[in-house]
Amino acid sequence: MSSQPLRTRPDACAEPLCTVYDTALLDLDGVVYVGGAPVEHAVGALAAARTNGMRLAYVTNNASRPAAAVAERLTAMGVPAAPADVVTSAQAVARLVAEEVPPGARVLVVGGEGLYGPLRERGLVVVESADDDPAAVVQGYGGPGMPWGRLDEAAFAVQRGVPWFASNADLTLPSPRGAAPGNGAALAVVRLVTGAEPRVAGKPEPPMHRETIIRTGARRPLVVGDRLDTDIEGAYNGGVDALLVLTGVTRAAELLAAPPRHRPAYVAADLRGLSAGQPEVAVSALSGGAGGAGGDVTARCGGWTASTGGTDPELRLDGAGQPLDGLRALCAAAWTYAGEGACGLDAGKALVRLGL
Known part of the structure; x- marks a missing residue:
């Protein structure tokens, strides 16, 4: 059972994530590569994180290939990796x-x-x-x-x-x-x-997290993945923070509807998020609802304001700015509104506006 507190908004981080966390526990499919090709920006982003002192460990639920073969494949894609850097289910x-x-x-x-x-x-x-x-x-x-x-x-x-x-x-x-x-x-x-x-044994179950920590010796790990039901839930079960990247299977609408065990600490478009901070998300108004669930919620990030309440069962978005900031504001509004449940409000119009 995870000891993590209820997350109702994405976390802020003033420094680049790669300088705050000592080890990135990276999923592979949908994060580093898809099929036989690296995800766009992945090679350069991983090199930048490594240069800043972050250890990179590649954690995969795919048990079909030996760790040495996975390392060889990564190296051929321009991501230098040794077999000891790979942890498999x-x-x-x-x-x-x-x-x-x-x-x-x-x-x-x-x-x-x-x-x-x-x-x-x-x-x-x-x-x-x-x-x-x-x-x-x-x-x-x-x-x-x-x-x-x-x-x-x-x-x-x-x-x-x-x-x-x-x-x-x-x-x-x-x-x-x-x-x-x-x-x-x-x-x-x-x-x-x-x-x-x-x-x-594999993600999101505890044996995989235990194996990863034993093999990497990570003291402050950051799970990096594209799946809510394996990567993010695995981090939740292990009591550690997670970064969701939007290069794999998870779509923005699924993120907004996520129950607590599927809510990441951070969200980024791709692995370049490792070398960036995360902006603060402020929840400035809340009324009605028991224990922070339900009622009217207003959340702000960057130039965006997301809100719930009123007569329409939907998430509303106003303002302008970086699309990821708008998504973070929507996450805070949806997760605060839902509390310990899953948000069922319609976010279609807001996400179209963000191009997500």
Whole structure:
């Protein structure tokens, strides 16, 4: 359970984030790259953050590739990275399994080769059949070429009562052509057949955050991601701050409707936000509603004023300035209005005005 207080507005930060936080825990898909190409501005922004003394760690729920292969891919894109800079959900699930089964136990692996190394490093024996007497089943993303028969083996073993672990439960993966099925979609197949639930290691679950902190030694980390339900919720569960970048799957309307566990401390258009501060967002009027929820709210950031209340169930926006400042003001109005819930006010007109 997170100890974070209720966030009703984005935080302010007078200094560049890369000088305030010692380590950036960066998601990859949708943040650093999409498909086979780096996100616009990502290479230069990461170099600038590193120059200012921030350590960069690449934290991915994708367990299909070994850390060394991920580091090689990043380096080829112009983002220098060593295998030790990469933390995968395969490493997190391997630690979780090793804590639950005897040393040298057999583990049925359903997924990509990125799962094999971390399990073997923990002294576990990888098998590929439910008939090999496994002590655990570990399922991770195996890529579009993974044979259907691998899911058969997982289902057979789980039906026999073998403990079931998952690297992550992401339903989708971003791609240049749209959303592709992720490991969560494959987990759903086994779940439907067996009625069982896996123990999940990856974001937003605590085992992934624990693995990341152990491997990086971060003292004041900043989670950087594009997904509310994995990156931002993972930061919330870990009790640390997060920066949401709008280069991946999350759209502005989803951010405004976010419940507390999905509200980031900061928001930026892309990774250049690491080398910038964050402006103050002021909530100057609040009336009605219990405990800060409901009623009339006015929030200001930059040259923008966002407000709720009146007869129309919508978020209103007046003023001019940087679009991200307008979005921050809208976040403060929506989150304050919603309190511990999710804001259901219509923000369509305001977001069109911001081009978001």
